[in-house]
Amino acid sequence: MSAFEQLMAHARETAALDQIAGRLGWDQETMMPRGAAPQRAEESAAIAGVLHARRTDPQVGDWLAAAAAPDEAGAAQLREIRRSFDRTARVPADLARALARTTARAQGIWAEARATEDVAAFLPVLKEVVALRREEGQALAQGGDLYDALLEEYEPATSAAQIAETFDTMRPRLVALRSAVLDRPMPQRLEGQFDENAQMKLSRQLARSFGYDMAHGRVDKAVHPFSSGSGLDVRITTRTNPADPFNCFYSTIHEVGHAAYEQNIDRAYLLTPLGRGVSMGVHESQSRIYENQLGRSRAYTGWLFGQMREAFGDFGIADQDAFYAAVNTVHRGYIRTEADEVQYNLHIMLRFDLERALMAGDLTVDDLEAAWNDRFAADFGYQVDKPSNGCLQDVHWSVGLFGYFPTYALGNVYAGCLYQALRQAVPGLETDLAQGETTAATGWLADRVQRHGGLYAPREVIARASGMEPGPEPLLDYLEAKFSALYGL
Amino acid sequence: MSAFEQLMAHARETAALDQIAGRLGWDQETMMPRGAAPQRAEESAAIAGVLHARRTDPQVGDWLAAAAAPDEAGAAQLREIRRSFDRTARVPADLARALARTTARAQGIWAEARATEDVAAFLPVLKEVVALRREEGQALAQGGDLYDALLEEYEPATSAAQIAETFDTMRPRLVALRSAVLDRPMPQRLEGQFDENAQMKLSRQLARSFGYDMAHGRVDKAVHPFSSGSGLDVRITTRTNPADPFNCFYSTIHEVGHAAYEQNIDRAYLLTPLGRGVSMGVHESQSRIYENQLGRSRAYTGWLFGQMREAFGDFGIADQDAFYAAVNTVHRGYIRTEADEVQYNLHIMLRFDLERALMAGDLTVDDLEAAWNDRFAADFGYQVDKPSNGCLQDVHWSVGLFGYFPTYALGNVYAGCLYQALRQAVPGLETDLAQGETTAATGWLADRVQRHGGLYAPREVIARASGMEPGPEPLLDYLEAKFSALYGL
Incomplete structure (x- = not known):
């Protein structure tokens, strides 16, 4: 075998083990008996250790030095x-271990x-996480x-810098739109109780309406919805609340967007480094265009x-019409994951600026809560009422995910570009969606x-697909x- | 760290990875989307490769040479x-790979x-499996x-030889008992349809009645019931058939016996080589005593x-009384897994003698079906009607499991010894069981x-527990x- 072939055989096994590790995470959130947690921690550490050893194996470096790509995909x-x-090679093993240990504790x-609204209790360990991630960033940079x-x-x-420029364009227009529509009366809000089994049943129907392949996936319940796996086994989860069926339905459609991306990748890339979504931003572009531009459209609703x-x-x-308005109401809310399309990106910009400042050393962990609350009031027009609705709401920083938040808004930006091109490419889109028919649209995105x-x-895949340089205008x-029409501005 | 400590740290990680591999098998039988099978084969091969590499790592040999055990458990x-x-070291890597490949195909x-009743179609690949396992046996022996x-x-x-001696004692007495009771009229048989959800609900209640710890396990459905995992995460499966609730209930109790063994092992052995059942025979002794001696007793029924x-x-x-008789009816049947307590061990002896002859080269694969059918008629008193009820009924030989069958009957022998001692140790046993109460009995077995x-x-653990040298008489x-009383002999 050539160096390239040996490298690919090794990468395939690594990808297969990575799928196993991912499914272990799925199991933990859906099926695992509650008392199994301590043993599961050992199991997760063991498979993580195997993956780390494979990824840092000096043999990979030797193969990389000798390998010649046979074609564009090989390159x-x-x-x-x-x-x-x-x-992986740039991060010292001690630092990697300290990060794993500290973030596990920090979570x-x-x-x-968050449960006790006690910011001060979280700050010491957050300082450790910030310091370790800065150290890691320096090693990587x-x-x-x-x-x-x-x-x-x-x-x-x-x-x-590129992201900051994009966000600087977005922020004033989004703040202006938010001011114009927030708290304006809407015709009707959804009220009442909705049977949870019926929600799950309709959820599966919606998943199928968006082309989710049940022969290579499944839908379960979890506390926090997610999509898991690549290739032939891509599972999604959703959640139910009797008072809030939209949460269930749009969580499902969102995760179907993620899952469809993984399911529709060229089978030639199965269990290889190319056999998964290229970035979190492009991933989010798929989940968001399914959920919002298509799923919350007048036609589909x-x-x-x-x-x-x-x-x-x-x-x-x-x-x-009243239903469409109810699905798209812009109302006060503190929680990013529950935010409407108008306010969602304001949440991201806030986190992006704060975490950039934390990593740069321009903001201390001690000043984080005040900075959060000031910025929130400025952008959203109302005050944070408690830490669980403010700087304690997201798990991300506790597990060291600095650099992750902006990909959510990039996903929306990419989705905007794709949707503009999609409407040109599929002239009958609204007629289709009005019948719950997404085949042309999802087929275009798949292709x-x-x-x-x-x-x-x-950015290249978005540019190729949409025919434009990705930017926030679309x-x-x-x-x-959408919201001017909805609110009769 | 000492060589012993290094070895144990390595063994702990291996045990954790082994748990992951086991759970992958559980997932495959319970949760996996049907289209995921080709990818799953890659994943299973990858984790098996990791485990094999760890088990044959020369470093383990070095540690073993240098390690000193600190105590009895360490030894x-x-x-x-x-x-x-x-x-593992004795089996050449090429042979191990050929076995894995051939048995995967043979299955x-x-x-x-089996589906087409075509023995001839199976024989060529069975010859390959037999030849490979003989080769492996030679390497191991x-x-x-x-x-x-x-x-x-x-x-x-x-x-x-020891097993053959035991079985030689058992066979005439079992054949005589079978002749005496088979086809004798019983008061009533179970008829009608039983809701499958209600079967699962009662199954979970029975599992709890036998002390199955739901905080460290779960019950799902599978085509073939099994127990999976050790320590803090031991899951069982059962099956339902509207016409046959006893199959569901006694499959559950049987698997609870296996699972309880794994759940009740000293926590000090968690994720170590001692942290799992010591043998298939001892495992089966637990599943069978839960299922039969306790679960099919007059009191519990x-x-x-x-x-x-x-x-x-x-x-x-x-x-x-009629219910007790219905649970314990001895009737004609060809399938080992559905056999009653009287005929079950006759099934095992048949397989043991045939597979020993195959491995010794005294029986050819071509003569297997005839040998099976002759022996069946002699021991059971009626003729095999089709291959799926005869030599094609079990998966074991296709996957190379030669040497496994006798452990089922050894389990029954061990269960007999344990039950004799248990009745002495727990005088109120029948009063307890009559109330669905097993705490004293399962506690004694756990201890x-x-x-x-x-x-x-x-044999040592059975001897210590039962206070007797293990033998078939009890x-x-x-x-x-039991059956003389039931059938009024």
Whole structure:
């Protein structure tokens, strides 16, 4: 076997083990008996150790030095293997261990602090996490920008400066739109109780309506919805709340977007470095365009209204227009994961600026809560009422995920570009969606974006698919048009 | 760290990875989407490769040479690690790969042959499996008995000659008992349809009645019931058939016996070589004593009758005595897994003698079906009607499990010894069981057998627990007494 073939055989086994590790995470959130947690920690550490050893195996370095790519896909495989190898090699083993240990501990402390509204209890361990991630960023950056080095793990070939420029364009227009529509009266809100089994049943129907392949996936319940796995086994979870069926339905559609990306990657890349979504931003572009531009459209919600009437009878909303408005209400709220399309990106910008400042050393952990609350009041127009609605709401920082948040908003930006191109490419889109029919739209996304997996860099795949240089204007235009019409501005 | 400590740290990680591999198997039988099978094969191969590499790591040999055990448990840990290391080291890597490849293929061919009643279609690949396992047996035996070397994997410190002697004692008494009771009229048989959800609900209640710890386990459905995992995460499966609730209930109780063994092992052995059942025979002794001596007793079935009346209303059986008889009916049947207590061991002896002859080269694969059918007629008193009811019924030989079958009957023998001692130790046993109360009995088994895990050799743990040298008499006495009374002999 050539060096390239040996490297690929090794990478395939690593990818298979990585799938196992991912499924262990799925099991933990869906099936694991509650008393199994201490043993599971040992199991997770063991498989993580195996993966780390494989990724830092000096033999990989030797193969990389000798390997010649046979084609474009082969070159992309080498690029991804090299990126992973270089990143892992740059972080000293002691630091990696300290990060794993500290973040595992920090997650528990964060959960307790959030439950008791006790910011002070969380700060000491957050300081440790921040210090360790800064140390890691320095090791990774090798003289370059520390935050960029962290960002590269989630969104390769993108810089914080580029993101900041995009966000600077977005912020004033989003704040203005939020001011114009927030708290304006809407015709009707959803009220009442909705049977949870019926929610799950309709959820599966919605998943199928978006092309989710049940022969290569399954839908279960979890506390926090997620998608897990690549290739032939991509599972999603959703949640139910009797008072809030939209949460269940749109969590499902969102996760179907993620899952469809993984399911639709070219089978030639199965269990290889190219056989998974290329970045968190591109991933989020798929989940968000499924959920929002398609799933919360007037046309699709018109169809969904009929499905809900069939499942639940008359639930107090009179017609499709009122239902569309109820799905898209812009209301006060503190929690990012529950935010509407208008306010969601404001949440991300807040976190991006604060975590960049933390990593740069321009903001101390002690000043984090005050900085959060000031910025929230400025952008959202109302005050944070308690830490669990403010700087303690997200798990991310406790587990060291600095550089991850901006990918959520990048996903929305990418989704805006794709949606503009999609409307051109599929002229009958609204007629389709009004019948719960997404085949043309999801087929276009599968062909233009999803099938490529890791072949192209994130911005490149979006540019190729949408025919434009990715930027925030299409998203902003879409949001302003949608919500101006909805609120009769 | 000392060599012993390094070895134990390595063994702990290996045990954790082994748990992961086991859970992957559980997932495959319970949760996996059907289209995921090709990817799962890659994943299973990858984790098996990791485990094999760890088990044959020359470093383990070095540590073993240098390690000194600090105590009795440490010495047992070393014994188990050495046994596994020596066995794996003796099998050439090429042979191990050929076995894995051939048995994976053979399993599919066997399933197809069984479905089409086509013995001839299965024989060529079975010849390959037999040849490979003989080759492996020779490598393992190093001049000793080939079959013993295979047996040692499932039942250490036991010989085929010893088992043959036990079985020779059992066979005439079981054949005589079978002749006396088979086809004699019984008061009532179970008829009608039983809701499958209600079966699962009552199953979980029965599992709890036998002390299954749901905080460290769960009950799901699978085509073939099994127990999976050790320590803090031990899951069982059962199956439902509307016409046959006893299959569901007694599969559950059987698997609870296996699971309780794994759950009740001393926590000090968690994720170590001692942290799992010591042999298949001892494992089966627990599943069988839960299922039969306790679960099919007059006392427990009396309580179960009441539970079934609560769950299903009047189901056509008049009283506890008739119900006890219905649970214990001895009737014609070809399938080992569905056999009653009287005929079950006859199934095992048939397989043991045939597979020993195959491994010795005294029986050819071509003559297997005829040999099976002749022996069946002699021991059971009726003729095999089709291959799926004969030599194609079990998966074992297709996957190369030679040496495994006798452990089922050894389990029954061990259960007989344990039950004799248990009745002495727990005088109120029948009063307890009549109330669905097993705490004293399962507590005694946990303390005498289960908690020791792999500390003592199989016959030793049974001897220590029962206070007698393990032999078949207690089992035979129990069976003759039970079925003579039931059938009014």
